[in-house]
Amino acid sequence: LDPGCYGHPVVILFPEPEAGEVVSVFIITSFGGTDLAVRHPGRQRRGQYVPIAPADPHPDSGRLLFLADNARLPKKSWVNVSALHIVPLAILR
Structure with a gap:
């Protein structure tokens, strides 16, 4: 996971973790208060x-x-749907 992704909220796509206790997520960003356009x-x-x-x-x-x-x-905020991340459930807060 890219270090810039830590500390951001996420959208959990598969809320029930399966083998290995991992979840698939999209990262949410606020662009530091800047509008998308x-x-x-x-x-x-x-x-x-x-x-x-x-x-x-x-x-x-x-x-x-x-x-x-x-x-x-x-x-x-905006959901970045360009990159699906598979992360250990334990790193989510």
């Missing part, structure tokens, strides 16, 4: 991220994820 002005790079409300819908696809029970992250 500002951080990645090119359409191709923007396509690697899906916004989570209350961020604005994706500027190209219109997609927007919502957390269950109207939960909110402390900052506008």
